[in-house]
Structure formats: C-alpha cells, structure tokens
Amino acid sequence: MISEITCPDEKSALCTEIMSGLPEWFEEPAGITACSNLVADMPVLADMDQGSCSGFVALKYHPPAAAEIFVIATRRECHGRGIGSSLLKAAEAHARRTGCSLLTIKTLAPRGKDEPHLDNTRAFYDRNGFLKAEIFPTLWAEGHPCLFLVKPLN
Template identity: 35%
Template sequence: MTLRTDGPANHSQAECEEILRSIPDWFGIEEALLEYVANTKTLPTFVIRDGVQALGFVSLRQHFAQAWEIDCIAIHATARNKGLGTMLLLYAEQWLIAQGAQFLQVKTIAATSPNPHYAQTRAFYERMGFTAIEVFPELWDPQNPCLQMLKAIRCA
C-alpha cells in the first residue's frame, strides 16, 4: 500500500460519497449523507489515498479563528481498522495548527444510544485525545443523542 494524504482541497464528491455509502451503519440517513458529500465542495477536505484510490476523507469546519470542528470523517469499509483514520486526522490536525487553531471538536452519537457502531467511533476519538464535554439529547433527535467532544490541539 502506497499511502498519501492530500488537501485541503475540493475533492471529488463522487469519491467521498462512495466512501460514505460503503459504511451505512454510520451514514444511513440519506439527507445527512448528501449534506456531508456537498460540504466536501466548500469545506477544507483532506483525502487519504492508496495511489489514486480514495480510502478516506475528513472535512473541517471553522467556527472561530482558533476553534474548528470535524464536519465528517470516514474510512472506506474495505480499509477500516488499519490506522488510516489516525493518519488522516493527524495530518489534518497539523494543517489546523499551521492555521492557528487551538481546539478541534466533533459531534457524534452519545453513549446513551445503544448503537454499537458509535461505541467504536467514540473509542476512536478517545484514542485520538478527544474528551467528552456535553450531551445534547435532542439536538438531532431523541434516537440520536449528540455527544460533543473536544481536543486541545495547540496551547495558546
């Protein structure tokens, strides 16, 4: 495998859509999936590739000069659990630090939901240094309680 990460750039929406559709247990809400795909056209987006094949991507949203959010991160089903998400996120964090960012947040499904797939997601973010800071039980809907997690990526 010859891996390379590129971005930020506007990437092929078709590539990002293919990645999201490969993991329907995480991206099974069509409206949300299409919104994530559309966002890759306007948000800073990084892609990890094996040659020309896109294996994963992360899109970032800026809220304030020092505060950013992961809009979407996904690794293709055939490439999961090989460290690619870690590599991709670390690459994006280095770019954020160069932009002057201090904090990176992410929203995911809270542990009050019995969804086993999102237990994996929370564990990934915890391994990456994110800390749970608040649950918003109805931000999305009662079946999908929102957990906000935060990581300090650079000290002021």
C-alpha cells in the same frame, strides 16, 4: 499519503461514495446528500493509495480558535489500518497551521442500544485524545443524542 482535495465536485463525490458504503454510521441518504453538498466548500484531506482514496476528513472552521471535524470516514475494507488516525493527525496539523487551538467533533452519544460500531467510534476518539465535553440530547433529532468532543491542540 494524505493530500488535500481542491475540486468541489471531487470532494462531494468522494463523500457520497465512502459514506454510502457505511450505512451503520451514515444511515440516512438525505443526510449523506446534505453532507456531500456542504463538504464541497470545506478543506478536505484524503488518504490516497495508488490513486485510490481510502478515507477522508472534512474540516469546518469556527474562527478564531476552533476547527471542527465535520465528517471523517474510511472505506470499510480499510478499517483497522491506521488510516483514521492518520487523517486525524493531518486534520490537527491543518488546524494548527490556521492558528486553531481546538479540534472538535460531534458523534452519536450512547443510546442504550447495542451499537458496537458506535462504541468503537467513541473509543477511537478517546484513544486519539478527544475529551467528552457535552451531550446535546436533541441537537440533531429526538433519539439521536449528540456527543460533543474537544481536543486541545497544544
């Protein structure tokens, strides 16, 4: 069941806990800390199963038309169960309710390395209707190209 978390400390703690368990995707502790601090002030939707959170998505709004998936993560043991897709659907519904017509996300672009987990991430967004809009080679850092994806909400 997807529900919105409203307590800032709970949002931050959840973000830290889940991201820290996924070092292939979130490899820098300082980045996890920064993300956890920022999500405290964002809408956070969580997949709750018997009082435990399986995954979450945090949204950053860019009025008037766009909502950004600032971060989305699912516990490793919950991968492949459709939780990520459910979180995306909940994020889309949240964005529509606020009048947004676009949902965006940034992820790592291909770097010419063997990174099957990132290939799977990009394929996940493809399957869920996101369009590759642009690559920003140095938005985050040299060697960490940003792939900007967009999904029209019609």
